[in-house]
Amino acid sequence: QVQLVESGGGVVQPGTSLRLSCVVSGFSFTSYGIHWVRQAPGAGLEWVAVTWYDGTYEYFADSVSGRFTMSRDPSSNTLFLQMNSLTVEDTAVYYCAREDISTGYRYFAYWGQGTLVTVSS
């Protein structure tokens, strides 16, 4: 059973850092691209970042580039999203999602339940 479980959200002050975790089970993240997507309160979905299945490439949205980084721990099936220099605009529910490729088409096949990050003074 494929599962992705995010954690690490919380309330932090502007300018500080936070690290989110995405623990996967039922598959190996070394076989799939994993994306981070966020949703500010009452707003739409916003793509944040992707790490390739083998970690060789990572891409970030312009809104977080230079502030957010990703890492992984294969021994614990965990991917991390390190968020630095947080601003109130980063307040959102953060989802990790597995990207599948079927008949040549890419899509987000599985999503976690999300973790809420609130940046407030």
Next chain:
Amino acid sequence: SSELTQDPAVSVALGQTVRITCQGDNLRSYYASWYQQKPRQAPVVVIYGKNNRPSGIPDRFSGSGSGGTASLTITGAQAEDEADYYCVSRDSSGNQRVFGGGTKLTVL
């Protein structure tokens, strides 16, 4: 990065057909996928690629596309279809993803 444009809100009478559209230049190069999101839930994919439905998605959901427009059609909308719908595709570089602003579907 490219932008995808969706109508903010659409309504449909119960049992009728509704089309939700997504416009963007990158749709000329890449197919969109479509996601349904109900309140306080994670999104769920309903259509991907040319017109592919994951298992468990009712066949009243279908997709199409032409030029820079992708469409999600619900034929015979049901009350449980009331939700927000998002399209997503690759950006012009092919490396990033971009979401449409979302369409709130109301079933009357």
